[in-house]
Amino acid sequence: MSHRITVAQSAPHTRLELRHAVRAEQAGDDIGAGMRQLYELAGRIGLVPTGPPSTTYHGEFGPGHTTEADFGLPVTAGPIDGTTEQITVRRTEPTRFAYVTHHGGYEHIGTAYRDLYDWIGASNLYACGPPTEVYLVAPDEAVHPNDLITEIRLPVVTRPDLAIRLPATLPKAATLVRNTLTDKGFTVLTEVDARATFQAGPGTAMQDCRILGAYNAELAHRALELDPRAGLLLSFNIVLRADGETTIIEAVDPLRLVDTEDQAALAAIARDAKSRLVSVIEAVAESSRPTD
Structure with missing residues (x-):
């Protein structure tokens, strides 16, 4: 890894935002046009810049x-005077983020992105x-x-027990998760x-996503013996989302499905279920690591 990665927290500030489409092949022109419009808007509505501009990308950005x-x-x-532009002026909240600093032209910025994502994944x-x-x-x-x-900044949180980013495509990750669950x-x-089932229609884009419903006979039997209404603990959803050449895998925390104070016996089963799901996530992570 050639770039140094740092974790920091942003300070609250007032932010002017303008939504704009960016084409991969004309990124320089589109970003330049968006920036010019942003500064023109700021001047027109009486807002003075207090820091450097930025671009946040909401989707896949490639050829x-x-x-x-x-x-x-x-x-x-x-x-803010009346204006017809699609703009937002908001007060930001403190945000924890990991960042890498890239020096030089944008033709080599992909290396900085890869180093940042690889560092976060590890x-x-x-x-x-x-x-x-x-x-x-x-x-x-x-x-x-x-x-x-x-x-380059990416907002981050501490990784939960039931989530992982896998260095594999979604079909490969889904096969690995299914086998590990078994x-x-x-x-x-x-x-x-989810993309095939819920996509709105032609011309829309949805991230590739699979939802696996997993069942454990022993846990289900124990839950139903305690409470015939314990259907929430019969099946557990594991969600796989494609993110470039990696896949994000997340499982629902069973402890969120019960009242730990009023349903103490079911909460014990939920803790057992969570422990088993954590072992699945850990086994998937271990299986994906390259061997020497």
């Missing part, structure tokens, strides 16, 4: 793709939002491409292809 992006600018709070952190590029030295300020400085005493009763 042949067009994605929605939020162009953002920290600003002083001020009056840490106890979990990416919980889209990436943001902060232009510490933007093209209009640089004399030479080597002068450009871009900070090895750990679960039966996969249902599998839903």
Whole structure:
């Protein structure tokens, strides 16, 4: 890994945002146009920039793709006159993020992204939002491409027990999860292809997502003996979401499905179920690690 990764927390600030489409093949032109419009809007409605601009990408950004992006600018709070543009002025909340600083032209920025995602995948952190590029030295300020400085940020939280990012495509990850569930005493009763089932229609885009419904006969029998209404503990959902060349795997925490104070006996079963699901996630993670 050639880049240093750092974790920090942003300070609250007032932020002007403009939503704009960015085409991969015309990214430089589209980002430049969006930035110009952003600064023009700030001046027109009386907001003074207080920091560097940024772009947050809401979707896959690669050859042949067009994605929605939020162009953002920290600003002083001020009056907002009537305008017809699709803009947002909001007060941000403190956000924990991991970041990498890229020096130089954008043609090699993909290496910085890969290092950032690889570092997060190997840490106890979990990416919980889209990436943001902060232009510490933007093209209009640089004399030479080597002068450009871009900070790439990913919001992160501490990785929960029941989530993992797997370095595998979704079909491969789904096969591994199904096999591991079987090895750990679960039966996969249902599998839903969310993109095929729920996509709104032609021209819409949905992230590739599978939902596995897993059942454990022993746990179900124990739960129903205690309470015939304990249907929530009969099946557990494991969600797999494609994210580039990786797959995010998350399981529902069974303890969220019961009242731990009023349903103490069922809570004990839920804790057992969580422990078993954690062992599935850990086994999947171990199986995906390269061998020497």
